Amino acid sequence: MLPELTGGSRRWRLWGLVLIGAAQAIATLAAALATSRLYHAALAPAHSGTAPIDSALILPAALLVTSIIVQALLQRSGRVQSEALGQHFVNEARQASYARLAQLSTRTRGSSRQGTLMLRLTGDLTALRQWVSQGVARLLVRGTLLVGCFAGLTILAPALGLAAILVAVVFGLALLVRMRTVDRSLDSARRQRGRLAGEIG
Numbered sequence: 065m066l067p068e069l070t071g072g073s074r075r076w077r078l079w080g081l082v083l084i085g086a087a088q089a090i091a092t093l094a095a096a097l098a099t100s101r102l103y104h105a106a107l108a109p110a111h112s113g114t115a116p117i118d119s120a121l122i123l124p125a126a127l128l129v130t131s132i133i134v135q136a137l138l139q140r141s142g143r144v145q146s147e148a149l150g151q152h153f154v155n156e157a158r159q160a161s162y163a164r165l166a167q168l169s170t171r172t173r174g175s176s177r178q179g180t181l182m183l184r185l186t187g188d189l190t191a192l193r194q195w196v197s198q199g200v201a202r203l204l205v206r207g208t209l210l211v212g213c214f215a216g217l218t219i220l221a222p223a224l225g226l227a228a229i230l231v232a233v234v235f236g237l238a239l240l241v242r243m244r245t246v247d248r249s250l251d252s253a254r255r256q257r258g259r260l261a262g263e264i265g
Contacts, residue, residue: 066192067156069200077149078204084142085205088135089212093220095131098124142205150197154189161189 070078102124214232218225 085208098127146201
């Protein structure tokens, strides 16, 4: 039986990923705002008498650079936390699997090839780690990032924000339709692998 994804300290890691996604959304909006201010400041009339580089350019430029650096750090932190979450989850699943194998009788264990059994177990645990670290964790971060960006864009530019949300919904529905075909293909591949593993075992 698989451990709970939100069990133990993993719950706080998941919340940490949500916070990382929210911070990335804030940094993205800050970069967009800084770019807009920098663009308008650079296009200021030349006859205004202002210096080419003044506070109107320095502050947005500094905000833009800071936002880029923060985004890079947050992305790295997100990858580290995602991998740590996957490792923590698969370590608990590994211990549970070994405990279950230890409870099996010698006759039951002897009926299957030990190498084949360990190969299947290793492959399943690797798939679980990838599902958590590359699937659930990244979906959590990027989902929070998208929601934050859409919310901020709707506040700053309601018409543009609603248009972006509409486009995202349309593409999301198209992706769901496409995923049904992919799911059927994956189910067929799993059945074939199961039959092949049964013949080898």
